[in-house]
Amino acid sequence: MSNSVGVVIVAAGRGTRMGTAESKQYLLLQGKPILVHTLEVFQRHKLISEIVLVTGEEDVQRCKQWVQAFKLDKVAAVIPGGTERQHSVRRGLDELKTHWVMVHDGVRPFVQDSEIEACYERAQSAGASVLAVPVKDTIKQVDSEGKVLSTPDRRSLWAIQTPQTFRLSDLLSAYEEAERDGFLGTDDSSLAERSGITVSVVEGSYMNIKITTPEDLDFAEFTVRSRGEGHR
């Protein structure tokens, strides 16, 4: 299938900003690990044929058990990640066999089916896409002493989310280039951009948060409850 789409779900982080003993991706929302909520979105999506899950080395076994227990049969591999997100994504990419790849954070359980579809369609027409929202606040560039340096025009600023969608061969080349140059980025698009790939923004929703700090959990609990996802 020339348009097959796989997803690499990265969940090998420690969640230091959350500050809990348990890594944040395994905290429960309505009785189910956050990571499982995320996996279920891609499991049920008609466009996705294969999922590669990247976790901490010590978590591979329990994740494999959840894959069985929650009948996540699109999960083709559960593998250990690396020190940085970029290293974890790279390991995931090496496992995929599809033509297109979406990279998604394991701690973004609220991405919508329609957003995944829009990301895919944009990537097909533009070459690559990222889901994003326009920033709501005024953003300032500030130096290390706290002095304001500049106020960029907000109309051109977007807060970037996942999924981020690419041709697998393009993203692999971008990752190889970044490794060669010692470049470390905080998202996949930044690697693609520097290797000359045009990336197009798809406007998403402010609901697609990356669960990062404790106050995000209240939002997440509220959202799961109001969507009734705890009963799915």
Ligand SMILES: Nc1ccn([C@@H]2O[C@H](COP(=O)(O)OP(=O)(O)OP(=O)(O)O)[C@@H](O)[C@H]2O)c(=O)n1
């Ligand atoms: N070495 C890493 C670091 C991060 N991630 C994943 O990348 C996603 C986004 O990262 P972030 O929210 O920053 O997660 P953590 O690195 O776990 O958080 P923190 O920076 O607070 O430690 C998460 O799903 C996280 O598990 C990963 O797979 N491998």
Ligand SMILES: C[C@](O)(CO)[C@H](O)COP(=O)(O)O
């Ligand atoms: C990929 C990402 O989720 C886009 O917002 C984000 O850049 C991950 O960054 P983090 O430094 O791992 O939080």
